[in-house]
Amino acid sequence: MDPLRAVHLGPRKKRPKQMGTSAASTLHDIRFQDLVLFILEKKMGSTRRAFLMDLARRKGFRVENELSDSVTHIVAENNSGTDVLEWLQEQNIKATSELELLDISWLIECMGAGKPVEMTGKHQLLVRGSSPSPIPVSEMKTPPLAVRKISQYACQRRTTLNNCNHIFTDAFEILAENYEFRENEGSCLAFMRAASVLKSLPFPVISMKDTEGIPCLGDKVKCVIEGIIEDGESSEVKAVLNDERYKSFKLFTSVFGVGLKTAEKWFRMGFRTLSTIKSDETLKFTRMQKAGFLYYEDLVSCVNRVEAEAVSVLVQEAVAHFLPDALVTMTGGFRRGKMIGHDVDFLITSPGAAEEEEQQLLHQVTNLWKQKELLLYCDHIESTFEKFKLPSRKVDALDHFQKCFLILKLPHQRVDTDRSSQHEGKGWKAIRVDLVMCPYERRAFALLGWTGSRQFERDLRRYATHERKMMLDNHALYDKTKANSPALPRRMFLEAESEEEIFAHLGLDYIEPQERNA
Ligand code: CTP
Ligand code: MN
Ligand code: MN
Numbered sequence: 001m002d003p004l005r006a007v008h009l010g011p012r013k014k015r016p017k018q019m020g021t022s023a024a025s026t027l028h029d030i031r032f033q034d035l036v037l038f039i040l041e042k043k044m045g046s047t048r049r050a051f052l053m054d055l056a057r058r059k060g061f062r063v064e065n066e067l068s069d070s071v072t073h074i075v076a077e078n079n080s081g082t083d084v085l086e087w088l089q090e091q092n093i094k095a096t097s098e099l100e101l102l103d104i105s106w107l108i109e110c111m112g113a114g115k116p117v118e119m120t121g122k123h124q125l126l127v128r129g130s131s132p133s134p135i136p137v138s139e140m141k142t143p144p145l146a147v148r149k150i151s152q153y154a155c156q157r158r159t160t161l162n163n164c165n166h167i168f169t170d171a172f173e174i175l176a177e178n179y180e181f182r183e184n185e186g187s188c189l190a191f192m193r194a195a196s197v198l199k200s201l202p203f204p205v206i207s208m209k210d211t212e213g214i215p216c217l218g219d220k221v222k223c224v225i226e227g228i229i230e231d232g233e234s235s236e237v238k239a240v241l242n243d244e245r246y247k248s249f250k251l252f253t254s255v256f257g258v259g260l261k262t263a264e265k266w267f268r269m270g271f272r273t274l275s276t277i278k279s280d281e282t283l284k285f286t287r288m289q290k291a292g293f294l295y296y297e298d299l300v301s302c303v304n305r306v307e308a309e310a311v312s313v314l315v316q317e318a319v320a321h322f323l324p325d326a327l328v329t330m331t332g333g334f335r336r337g338k339m340i341g342h343d344v345d346f347l348i349t350s351p352g353a354a355e356e357e358e359q360q361l362l363h364q365v366t367n368l369w370k371q372k373e374l375l376l377y378c379d380h381i382e383s384t385f386e387k388f389k390l391p392s393r394k395v396d397a398l399d400h401f402q403k404c405f406l407i408l409k410l411p412h413q414r415v416d417t418d419r420s421s422q423h424e425g426k427g428w429k430a431i432r433v434d435l436v437m438c439p440y441e442r443r444a445f446a447l448l449g450w451t452g453s454r455q456f457e458r459d460l461r462r463y464a465t466h467e468r469k470m471m472l473d474n475h476a477l478y479d480k481t482k483a484n485s486p487a488l489p490r491r492m493f494l495e496a497e498s499e500e501e502i503f504a505h506l507g508l509d510y511i512e513p514q515e516r517n518a
Contacts, residue, residue, distance in 0.1 A: 031060030040076040077104040081125035154459035154518035157200040257288030291377040295430035331450035343432035377407035391473035399474035449474030
C-alpha cells in the first residue's frame with residue numbers, strides 16, 4: 001500500500017498528530033506557483049516524508065501527493081540521481097530534461113530561507129553512467145543522525161559562520177538575553193550553550209529525532225525546539241519580544257555605556273523611550289553614556305568589513321609612528337571572519353619595546369588622534385599585569401593588560417577609495433574601537449583570548465579547568481598538576497609562541513579562528 005494514503009487518505013486514527021490534515025495542500029496559500037514538488041518516500045520513510053510535505057506547504061510551496069506531469073522538482077534523501085531514475089522507470093514514468101532531481105538539502109535550505117533557494121551542484125543529484133546501478137557505500141550520504149559524538153565544549157567543536165539552525169539559535173539567543181535581563185544566570189547560560197551547540201551542527205534540525213545524542217539540550221530547550229518544529233515559531237519567544245521589560249532593556253542597553261544596572265533603574269523609573277531619557281533633566285549620565293547618546297545612530301548601525309579595514313589602516317599608521325616594530329592584529333569577530341561587528345578589536349605588541357615605551361604607546365596613539373580631531377571618546381585602562389599572577393578562576397574575568405575603549409571618527413574618504421562618490425551629511429562615521437597592548441611573550445594568550453567568541457573562550461577555560469586541571473586566561477596557562485612537584489612556581493606556567501601551542505598544551509585539536517564562532 002502506498003504509505004501516503006495511510007497518512008492523507010486512510011483511516012483518521014492512523015494519522016500521526018502533527019501531520020496536518022488530508023487537505024493540507026488546500027489549507028495553505030501557494031506562494032511559489034512556478035514550482036511543483038514531489039518528495040520521494042523511498043529511503044526516507046513515510047513519517048518523515050509527511051512531515052516535510054507539511055512543512056513545505058506551510059511555507060507556501062506546492063507539494064503533490066502523487067507524481068504527475070505537473071511535477072517540476074523531485075526531492076529525495078539518501079538516493080543518488082541514478083536511484084531516482086530507477087524508481088521512475090519502475091513507475092513507468094520517463095524523466096524529461098526539465099525535471100529537476102534534487103537532494104533533500106535543497107528543500108531544507110528552502111525551508112530555512114522561507115523561499116526557493118538557487119539550485120547548485122551540491123543540490124543536484126548525480127546520475128552515473130547510463131544504466132541504473134546501486135550506489136557504492138562510499139557515496140551514501142551520512143544521515144543527519146550521524147553517530148558522531150559531539151562535545152559539550154565549544155573548543156572541541158568547529159563552528160563556522162554557516163549556521164544552518166538559525167531558526168532555533170535566534171530564538172535561543174532571544175530567550176537567553178531575556179534571562180540575562182532578569183538575572184537568571186542558569187537559564188541564560190543553558191540557552192546560550194544550546195545555541196552554541198546547534199551552530200556547530202553540519203545539518204539543520206528538522207525533527208526531534210535529529211536532537212538525539214546532542215549535548216547541552218535540556219528539557220526546556222527541547223520544548224522550544226519542538227514548538228518551532230511544529231509551528232515554525234516559538235510562542236515563548238513571541239511573548240518575550242512583546243514583553244515590556246525585554247523591549248525596554250534591549251533598547252536601553254543598545255546605548256554605549258548602559259549596562260543592566262542603569263537599564264533596570266530607568267525601567268523602574270517608568271522610562272520606555274530613549275528620547276524621554278535623553279531630555280530628562282534630573283538624570284545624570286556618565287561620560288560614556290553621553291558619548292553613547294551623541295553617536296547613537298552611527299554606533300547601532302554596526303561596523304562592516306570595509307570600515308574595519310579602514311580603521312585597521314588608521315591604527316597601523318598611528319602605531320608605526322611611535323613603535324615601528326610593533327605588531328598590530330585585528331582580533332574579535334572580524335578575525336573570526338564576520339562581515340559585521342559592534343566594534344573593531346586590535347591587539348598590539350612589540351618585540352623590541354622597553355617597558356616604558358610599551359606603557360606609553362596607547363597614550364601616544366590616542367593623543368595623535370586627538371590632535372587630528374579623530375578621537376570622539378577615549379577611556380584608558382592601565383595595566384595591572386603581573387608576571388606570576390595565577391590565571392583567574394572566573395570564566396568571564398576581565399584581563400589585566402593595558403587597553404583603551406574608544407570611539408573614533410572614521411572619515412568617509414578613508415572608506416571610499418572612489419573619491420568622486422558623493423556623501424551626504426557629516427562626512428564621517430563614529431566607530432567603536434578596542435585597543436589592547438600586551439607584553440610580547442604573552443601575545444599568543446592575548447590573541448587567543450581576544451579572538452572569541454565569548455562562548456568559545458568560556459569553554460576553553462572550562463575545559464582547561466575540568467578536563468586538564470589547568471588554569472587558562474588571556475595572560476597565561478598554568479598547570480596545577482605540576483603544583484606538587486618541587487619545581488619553582490614559574491615552572492608550572494606553560495609558555496606559548498602561538499595559539500597552536502596553547503591548543504597543544506591543552507591536548508586539543510587546533511581550531512582555526514573562522515571555526516570559533518561558537
Ligand atoms: N574580551 C575580553 N575582555 C574584555 C572584552 C572582550 O577578553 N574586556 C574578549 C572576548 O572573549 C571576546 C573578544 O574579546 O570574544 C572580543 O570582544 P567583543 O568585541 O565584545 O566581541 P566580538 O566577538 O568581537 O563581537 P562583535 O562583532 O559584536 O564586536
Ligand atoms: Mn568586537
Ligand atoms: Mn570589543
